[in-house]
Amino acid sequence: MNREAVRHPGLNLGAAHGRDDEAAERVMFGFWVFLMSDAILFGMVFATYVTSVHATAGGPGPHQLYDITSVFVETLLLLASSFTFGMASLALKYGPGKGRLAGWMIATLALGIGFLALEVHDFTAMFAAGGVPSRSGFLSAFFDLVPLHGLHVAAGCVWLVCLLGQIARYGLDTQAKLGVMRLALFWHFLDIIWIMIFSVVYLAGLA
């Protein structure tokens, strides 16, 4: 057999990782299924947003509230973090050692925190301009969708720190490896959600 069996969609650890690769099969598949469920969650929140765009009830709308420059920078940060996480995954698969992996993960963490900081800054500016969620159906829907993504990213950051802790404590054992692989999926998934938010909320809102 010259091609390795693919145990689950996405980057496989490969036979060189032995039992860790075997253990990945059910865990990674389970995580994919979880992401499907999470995608429905976002889908519903998107639907709420799309049906509420015009429900501004005389309050401020997209043109008064969105700051496309800041959002563009956020997008770049998040895309860059997906790249760094991709590098982390490769470091996980091919090594050498755990230093390189940890380096790329810390870079990802920094980009993620940068994204969150900018996003909080955006929200503060919106609040100052009277864009609070209790103002209108539109703003409620906005603050359902965008912060939900933000909360996911924040959870991802906490998870990342925990994984670094696990790697420091136990080295790259099965659970740590599977943790990194799942977080990688999660992270890229959030990236895709963000692209949708960027297009549906910000670009369409300002168009």
Place this chain on the structure above:
Amino acid sequence: MSIAGIFEHPLGRLGPDALPFWQMLQHPTEGNIINGCVATGAASMVVIGALVMVVLLTRYRRWGVLWSDWLTSPDHKKIGIMYVAIAFVMLARALIEAVLMRAQQAFGLSGGFLSPDHFAQLFSTHGTIMIFFMAMPFLTGIINYVMPMQIGARDVSFPVLNSISLGLTAAGAGLVMVSLVIGKFSTGGWFGYPPFTEASFSPGVGPDYWIWSLTLASLGSTLTGINFAVTIYKERAPGMTLMRMPLFTWTALCTSILMIFAMPPLTVATAQLALDRYLGFHYFTNALGGNMMNFANLFWLFGHPEVYILILPSFGVFSEVISTFSGKVLYGYRSLVMATMAITVLSFTVWLHHFFTMGQNANMNAAFGIASMLIGVPTGVKIYDWMLTMFRGRVRFTVPMVYSFGFILLFVLGGMSGILLANPSVDYQVHNTVFLVAHFHNMAVPGVLFGMLVAYHFWFPKAFGFRLDERWGMVSALCWIFGFMAAFFPLYVLGVMGLPRRTVAYSEASYVPLEWVAFLGALLILVALGSLLWQLRVSIRHRDENRVAAGDPWNGRSLEWATSAPPPEYNFAVIPSVEGRDAFARAKEEGCAYQSPDTYRDIELPRNSAMGPVTGAIGFALGFGLVWHIWWLVILSFLAAVTTLIVRGFARDTTRVVPADEVRREHLRWIAAVNATTAVSRVDECRPVNDGRARYEAIGVAP
């Protein structure tokens, strides 16, 4: 909420007026006294029940056993049994509420004895409990118990997650129970439509109890769905291809897929309603751009698939039972699988039929009406398959079969009334009348509930090692069937006569006779529940006569019957390899059942984990704090939840090993016991001589 505020009101809005007898003491009018006594009686049942449990556990020193053998166990069989136990407790409560409602309506011409508010709480808790805390735990429990064994697995894919799901469900059920004692439950019905459930119209704690109990339960169900689906895809024994899976496993798979995709809309709907109520958002309010139609769409986008989550496992159970007790291969296996899949897909395309009257244009209604009628086709296919399975089989009139006959007859009727309702122009006439109540109970009771009771009778001997008493089972089954007919057929007529659902009192004297028939029917159902409990008692008392340790009391067909009763915690000493459908029936036919292999291997099992009960306790505390605005409790339990997850991430060494020697000893002991058991013919199936070994009998041959 400021920091000072947290300490100013350490109990949030919890005060003495939360007690069920407070209002009656303050304003002792006749109405208040009656309602107060009913509520206090109910509350004391909860409190006394809990106290009796505590006393018994302490008296017999069972706390340790409860903790280490049950609550922290990751064994899918024990988790399944605990789910079913929850379901029975909740069934008892919801049924008593139903009888109370029927009693109120029987006397409803002169106003009855309950206040409108109290009546509204009754139908809201009854509906919420029956769906989320009776039917869901019941089917989750049965799938948990049976499915891994049917596919020849040792456990589900994620055993500790399984225990967490149970914890979350139990926490939700706990919140509903506590609402009887402290405060009031929602009056907004089981689907809690805003704007009525918004803070402006329902400022009390009721909708909050509803929101958080549902949120906890739906989180649990999402995780369960993921767990089951992964198990079925990844843990099947060698040779168990998808098209060789028992039909119950197929329905479990489809139900899990529905859970994965249908629970998130519910989570979103309840979360948004919570944001409206707690933080003044405007998703569903009347003013400032809120839109309640979003709630209706989100809720029923969950709600309709939900009814198929409930019914599919029952379809699976009936398929197994009818085939087993007819001594025949299931007719039309392939068509049953296709029908199940078709229903799964179609169930996402019909949600709008729950609000035909709420403002869409006629074309939209027509499209959804047609889609709704289409579901009748695959369901009809199933009915024919079951009947053809019985055709020329050797049908035994056991309790599960009696339920099955009741199911087939009644379910077809209920389906017919559903087809009527799927026609928007008919729906406009009977929408919101008790015609609808009759229709969905006609599906829920003979379909969901009977299916689960059949599962309980069918697999009980597997789980506990002895059969349930047939006589009391028969009494109970007949009471259920005839009680159901008496309780709900009148509602079809009353609905056409114009009686709206959720009516506490009415002024139309011609309703009274049929209301009384329905009330008597409800009483008969109460007798049915009583007989069910009595049956359990009788069966436990006579357990030694009815033991079936060899494990196969019904001449079963699928792999769960190929183990001892009760099975070892690892299910199979050696993972079976499967060559076709009905693996165990085939093995018996070929004379190669009950073999012992040459070598045994060590078996790795998950260690016990406190994650389940701990998550459950935290979820309960979080929900309770949110309901009563006890903010310090909310913060504390949130932090506890995060900490628990992080700590669990650092846990290693989570498995233990059962040595091969022990496996061999246990297996050989069972094989020896089987060999010492006389195989019985089906004529003696329900007699004490049936020790769980079936004699081989060709179809249709006399004993």
